[in-house]
Amino acid sequence: MDRVSTGVPGLDAMLGGGLIPARPYVVSGPTGAGKTILAMQFLAAGLAKGEAGLMVTLDEPPNEVKANVVAFGWNLDRLKILDATPDIKAHKRQRSVIDVGTTMDVRDMDQVGEIRQSSQIRAMEVSIHGVQKMLKQEFFQRQERTREKYKRIVVDSITALKMFSMGGEDSRIMIQSFMRFLSELEATTLLVSERLNPKILETEFFLCRGEIRFHKSLDGNVIRRAVSIEKFRGSRFDDRVRPMSITNSGVSVDAQGVVAMTGGRLAALGQEYLEQRMGEEVTTVIESVLKMVEDAHRMRMAVTDIEHAISRAMLQIQRRNYQKAMKAALHAQSVIRERLEKARQGPPPPPPPAAPPPPGVRR
Amino acid sequence: MINGKIHTGIAGLDRMLHGGLVPHRPYIVSGPPGSGKTVLSMQFLLEGVQGGERCLFVALEEPPNEIKQNMRAFKWVADDVEMLDANSDIRRFEPTPVIEISTEVEPARLRDIDDRIRKTPDFESHEVTVHSLQQLLKTLFIKRRYDRVVIDSITALKYFCMREFEESLTTQSFMRFLAESRVTTVLTVELPEEGVAPPEAFLARGEIRLHKLRDESGIRRFISIEKYKGSSHDEFVYPFEIHSSGIAVQVAEAGKGPAA
Incomplete structure (x- = not known):
């Protein structure tokens, strides 16, 4: 052509x-x-x-x-x-x-x-x-x-x-x-x-x-x-x-030249998308923990520390610290799940909602 | 066909979709300009044509002669894809009436598309409105059974063909029309480079999103399934490349954990 x-x-x-x-x-x-x-x-x-x-x-x-x-x-x-x-x-x-x-x-x-x-x-x-x-x-x-x-x-x-x-x-x-x-x-x-x-x-x-x-x-x-x-x-x-x-x-x-990408402005394209996705994932985890917290209340268990952890995670979301939020939420999830299972000795524990895997780019 | 699903023409994408697309539904392919939407949708039609299906490409962004030329860069035999030229002519500003793209307009096979652009006639120009396009497609769908249809793009339809219509309602009704016609449709959506997805992305049964990122090694392209009603799907974002044989998605072996 x-x-x-x-x-x-x-x-x-x-x-x-x-x-x-x-x-x-x-x-x-x-x-x-x-x-x-x-x-x-x-x-x-x-x-x-x-x-x-x-x-x-x-x-x-x-x-x-x-x-x-x-x-x-x-x-x-x-x-x-x-x-x-x-x-x-x-x-x-x-x-x-x-x-x-x-x-x-x-x-x-x-x-x-x-x-x-x-x-x-x-x-x-x-x-x-x-x-x-x-x-x-x-x-x-x-x-x-x-x-x-x-x-x-x-x-x-x-x-x-x-x-x-x-x-x-x-x-x-x-x-x-x-x-x-x-x-x-x-x-x-x-x-x-x-x-x-x-x-x-x-x-x-x-x-x-x-x-x-x-x-x-x-x-x-x-x-x-x-x-x-x-x-x-x-x-x-x-x-x-x-x-x-x-x-x-x-x-x-210079068709052979290399530009060192400083500033990260170019590399940051798509950052917003990843963040949004991360935010959604964290929200899913938090929702599952909140459900378990309700169960715990019904069973008259003390879960104040979990509730605190979750509000901290929500605060992190607001600040857009998704990594930290995710860490806090996942931790709270595992703690409360363990506690619920202990409390329910005897009847088989209900299948806990699985935590969705963190988003990431797999190569 | 796996579980009655149809192939997209891209093996890696079919795996991400756990077999392919559930037929007779509308799907969205979204991404910023230059991310590979048209290539992906052409591959979807090519897959159909190779299986003896009847396939229609509705061009709203580029004249068909250019699409034909562009496809020469790929090693494809896409001659049997039918092409409906839904590009509006140059608009007239005199009070002479414009004719809307009418029911007499027929799609042409890619092999019969002229090498030069269709010229706006001197006395009347052909304008596409969402209403006229819908009417035309309706007639076409009654006349012959299309298995796969691509609308490239719904953004152009929204930007250029809805002069007197309410945009989001009209888009919704157009998508509903496609769903009711029971044709497997791929609609492309142009996304801005940053920021949020436009509302039409939420109306389809599934959304395949293409991402374009830049780093030292050039443009890197990624693909993800944003949603897929009625089917399980892969949650991850995978890299893909455009070769002379089209889009190739590098999907890792199933069952392996994600590399975060």
């Missing part, structure tokens, strides 16, 4: 040769991690091969995008850039805000000059629909003009697109539609996304066909950068976190 180069050899190696063409991908990471640089490098690599590229910018005006990549010395003159940054909102009543779709601003990178001034009469608002309409228009106009399609598209960023447009449930449908639209254009697309909250499932992350994630951490007073592939449909990939750096020729990834 043909692959599309990202423009970063190390990253291509991680991807097993490059991206599978004509699909949308997400580039994610914190601010300043190098997402936009990678996106521009991806477009530059396309231009070098004669593949037309389009940059849709929502975060920064084109003049800033241009200034930021000058240092890398890439030839981006023929790159088309679509300015979808919203205008300053006009705070006058009668002046309605117009959709960005009605005024097109697509130009070659070498034509990019000063920042576009907000219209004096009507401010432009950005909506997913507007950007989509504009993209569509530009895509087909280009096909008519030059008989060639855009092969590579970057949307920087989808986070901004979502924030500018209406929120709520409709934004999911809009993003689905927008990604379907991009798929139908059959261009390889990078959607730049800022990871906001890992506890929320964002539409673009499960609809995209692959995710390249940037990591940034502070080690002493040095910024350490790393990159990983989180998902890549239809292909094998290198699933390690690899060190990357930003040099004067752009993003560079």
